[in-house]
Amino acid sequence: xxxxxxxxxxxxxxxxxxxxxxxxxxxxxxxxxxxxxxxxxxxxxxxxxxxxxxxxxxxxxxxxxxxxxxxxxxxxxxxxxxxxxxxxxxxxxxxxxxxxxxxxxxxxxxxxxxxxxxxxxxxxxxxxxxxxxxxxxxxxxxxxxxxxxxxxxxxxxxxxxxxxxxxxxxxxxxxxxxxxxxxxxxxxxxxxxxxxxxxxxxxxxxxxxxxxxxxxxxxxxxxxxxxx
Amino acid sequence: xxxxxxxxxxxxxxxxxxxxxxxxxxxxxxxxxxxxxxxxxxxxxxxxxxxxxxxxxxxxxxxxxxxxxxxxxxxxxxxxxxxxxxxxxxxxxxxxxxxxxxxxxxxxxxxxxxxxxxxxxxxxxxxxxxxxxxxxxxxxxxxxxxxxxxxxxxxxxxxxxxxxxxxxxxxxxxxxxxxxxxxxxxxxxxxxxxxxxxxxxxxxxxxxxxxxxxxxxxxxxxxxxxxxxxxxxxxxxxxxxxxxxxxxxxxxxxxxxxxxxxxxxxxxxxxxxxxxxxxxxxxxxxxxxxxxxxxxxxxxxxxxxxxxxxx
Numbered sequence: 001x002x003x004x005x006x007x008x009x010x011x012x013x014x015x016x017x018x019x020x021x022x023x024x025x026x027x028x029x030x031x032x033x034x035x036x037x038x039x040x041x042x043x044x045x046x047x048x049x050x051x052x053x054x055x056x057x058x059x060x061x062x063x064x065x066x067x068x069x070x071x072x073x074x075x076x077x078x079x080x081x082x083x084x085x086x087x088x089x090x091x092x093x094x095x096x097x098x099x100x101x102x103x104x105x106x107x108x109x110x111x112x113x114x115x116x117x118x119x120x121x122x123x124x125x126x127x128x129x130x131x132x133x134x135x136x137x138x139x140x141x142x143x144x145x146x147x148x149x150x151x152x153x154x155x156x157x158x159x160x161x162x163x164x165x166x167x168x169x170x171x172x173x174x175x176x177x178x179x180x181x182x183x184x185x186x187x188x189x190x191x192x193x194x195x196x197x198x199x200x201x202x203x204x205x206x207x208x209x210x211x212x213x214x215x216x217x218x219x220x221x222x223x224x225x226x227x228x
Numbered sequence: 229x230x231x232x233x234x235x236x237x238x239x240x241x242x243x244x245x246x247x248x249x250x251x252x253x254x255x256x257x258x259x260x261x262x263x264x265x266x267x268x269x270x271x272x273x274x275x276x277x278x279x280x281x282x283x284x285x286x287x288x289x290x291x292x293x294x295x296x297x298x299x300x301x302x303x304x305x306x307x308x309x310x311x312x313x314x315x316x317x318x319x320x321x322x323x324x325x326x327x328x329x330x331x332x333x334x335x336x337x338x339x340x341x342x343x344x345x346x347x348x349x350x351x352x353x354x355x356x357x358x359x360x361x362x363x364x365x366x367x368x369x370x371x372x373x374x375x376x377x378x379x380x381x382x383x384x385x386x387x388x389x390x391x392x393x394x395x396x397x398x399x400x401x402x403x404x405x406x407x408x409x410x411x412x413x414x415x416x417x418x419x420x421x422x423x424x425x426x427x428x429x430x431x432x433x434x435x436x437x438x439x440x441x442x443x444x445x446x447x448x449x450x451x452x453x454x455x456x457x458x459x460x461x462x463x464x465x466x467x468x469x470x471x472x473x474x475x476x477x478x479x480x481x482x483x484x485x486x487x488x489x490x491x492x493x494x495x496x497x498x499x500x501x502x503x504x505x506x507x508x509x510x511x512x513x514x515x516x517x518x519x520x521x522x523x524x525x526x527x528x529x530x531x532x533x534x535x536x537x538x539x
Contacts, residue, residue, distance in 0.1 A: 049449060051449070072453075072454070075448070075451050075452060075453040075454070075456075076451075076453075078448075078449065078450065078451040079451035081451075082450075083449055083450070089442070089446050089449075091443055091446065102447070102450060103450045103451065105244075105248060106447070106450060106451050106452045106456060107235070107236070107241070107451070108235075108236035108240060108241025108242075108244055108245065109233055109236060109244075110233075110236075110244065113233045150450070
């Protein structure tokens with residue numbers, strides 16, 4: 001589904017955010033991108049979202065080189081992706097329900113279908129009772145659930161999450177990860193950028209380790225036979 | 229679990245998108261009512277000035293016709309010509325393309341009108357023994373160039389059926405010069421104020437975009453096209469423009485109400501009977517349509533300069 005072939009990304013002359021990164025992601029896979037701050041996790045997500053152009057190499061999604069997508073068609077490409085941000089990026093002037101319904105409204109669905117689906121998505125992330133609240137009335141964890149609901153409500157094939165548990169306590173983080181696992185079981189490909197090694201270890205999914213823009217490891221953690 | 233609805237077709241998506249954008253465009257100005265009111269007021273003043281000049285221009289057309297009567301051409305016919313021949317000749321003149329009206333007056337009527345004139349009646353006793361010629365009063369169409377009128381008068385002068393042609397060329401030249409000056413003034417001011425409308429609206433929309441930058445960025449990231457992110461701002465511009473146009477029409481009514489008495493006494497001093505007219509329904513609708521078009525173009529231009537949905 002996703003193929004990075006010797007992808008590099010530079011900001012200016014000397015600032016290389018990604019160096020010669022190559023990896024592939026199969027459809028329906030769930031994986032983590034990890035590494036220290038500035039390792040290049042977010043850059044990979046930004047390149048996948050076409051928020052920035054790649055400097056060198058080739059990045060293909062569903063067999064299509066995204067460098068060949070014209071600027072006017074970027075929005076069509078993005079309709080296949082659900083993005084989750086560390087800072088949630090919810091619209092303060094809209095209710096939780098309206099925020100979650102946005103991706104469906106953009107796709108041209110009726111308000112009734114959009115709101116019905118948004119309610120179902122909110123139920124799925126266990127926050128259905130907050131539908132009529134405004135984002136600023138929710139806790140950070142609740143806001144992140146809303147962000148997750150908004151990302152999957154339109155059932156995209158790919159979900160990208162940038163440090164989704166960054167500001168949350170471990171229990172809440174684990175709950176959110178269980179939501180991601182559930183979405184993955186529904187067939188969505190999920191890429192999560194996180195530096196929370198404890199969480200990554202618990203989920204036992206494929207891990208790509210980045211350091212200073214280079215991919216230094218790509219592995220599947222083995223279950224610990226002594227784990228309780 | 230909700231069953232996934234089928235993807236809406238292009239037309240449905242387009243219609244729903246516009247409906248939502250209209251709602252947002254209508255609600256945007258009310259979020260900052262004082263700022264919006266100031267923008268509307270400034271736009272209304274910008275619309276009002278060319279509108280006022282245009283309405284004055286429409287009134288001036290009537291005034292010009294009245295003034296043109298004074299510059300009409302008097303064609304005095306040969307004395308031997310009988311009334312039937314004069315009628316045929318008048319008909320020939322009337323059918324000429326630049327002629328608006330031609331009226332035949334026989335010698336008795338000419339004499340009578342001179343007797344009735346306050347200044348001429350005093351000298352009429354001295355010249356009443358004289359035979360008066362028949363006269364055709366010709367009025368040319370109001371948009372005829374002075375050169376063409378000149379040619380027309382020259383042709384009449386050399387016509388054997390005509391004894392003398394009286395025509396005040398200077399008056400027509402002056403009238404045309406005044407008309408052209410007023411028209412140019414109206415055009416230039418309209419252009420300047422429309423330019424100001426574009427700048428003000430452009431600035432307002434740019435400010436709105438800055439205020440909504442993060443919202444727009446989010447919409448882009450969840451798949452909204454340029455057109456989808458622009459729509460609500462376009463509608464907001466049109467809403468502001470339409471309200472401003474309505475306000476400028478109100479300003480026009482008020483200013484005409486204030487001017488009515490002054491203008492009436494002015495034209496009476498010039499011996500004319502002209503009243504100041506406002507705009508009719510068709511003209512009001514034209515103003516509104518023009519305002520909507522201008523504001524839509526201004527909003528569109530402003531949004532084009534904003535780099536939305538770019539990498």
